[in-house]
Amino acid sequence: MxxxxxxxxxxxxxxxxxxxxxxLINEIPDAGLAxxxxxxxxxxxxxxxxxLYRNRLGWIHFHETGKRPRLERFDKGDPPEKAxxxxxxxxxxxxxxxxxxxxxxxxxxxxxxxxxxIRWLGYLISHESHHRGQIMLALKQNDLRLPDxxxxxGWWGK
Numbered sequence: 001m002x003x004x005x006x007x008x009x010x011x012x013x014x015x016x017x018x019x020x021x022x023x024l025i026n027e028i029p030d031a032g033l034a035x036x037x038x039x040x041x042x043x044x045x046x047x048x049x050x051x052l053y054r055n056r057l058g059w060i061h062f063h064e065t066g067k068r069p070r071l072e073r074f075d076k077g078d079p080p081e082k083a084x085x086x087x088x089x090x091x092x093x094x095x096x097x098x099x100x101x102x103x104x105x106x107x108x109x110x111x112x113x114x115x116x117x118i119r120w121l122g123y124l125i126s127h128e129s130h131h132r133g134q135i136m137l138a139l140k141q142n143d144l145r146l147p148d149x150x151x152x153x154g155w156w157g158k
Contacts, residue, residue, distance in 0.1 A: 007104040010121060014100060017125050018093035024132060025049060025085055027150045028139065033079060035142040037134060045138050046079030048131045053088035055127065059120070060099045063111050096124070 033046040043051060054071045061069035074080060080088070102108045103117045113119040139145060 004104075007101075010104065010118065011097060011100055013125070014093075014097055014121060017128065018089065018096070021049075021052070021089055021128060021132065022086060022093070024135065024146075024150070025082065025089060027146055028082070028135075029144055030082060032139050032142070032144045033082060033085075035138045035144060037138045038141045040138075043134075044079060045135050046085060047074055048135050048138075049085045050074040050080060050088065052128055052131055053085075053092045056092040056096050056124070059124070060095055063099070063103070063120075064108055066111055 028045060034044050036042065036044050054073075057071055058069055061067070099108065100117065100121065103110060109115060110117050110120050113123060136146070
């Protein structure tokens, strides 16, 4: 597929977003995967990541079919290990990129967000940024603060 300059820019906006999340997951100490923000009864770090995985696949499925998918849940029992979380984000990141390519070439439609692919991508990035912030807060509040090279360079330096 030959991409227009705008289509290339849209894909080039998604790729670093996914890379930032993968970088973060790789840098989280294993003990950090079970941490929660203070006074939270919500998702631990690992479940924040699985939520992002499920959200990505859920939206793609909805846009393609108009239906809610049945996706694996991770609410009970031990959370997935880091290697599995990385696999989830790599696979779902590729799925988002492929979906964006199909949507940009008008092979699939956006069923929400005013039928606007850029609005959906904006939602996806802001949603994931919110959860990355929750992850960083959980780590900080549990004395697992990541090094400055991760907190600064990992987000903005590359």
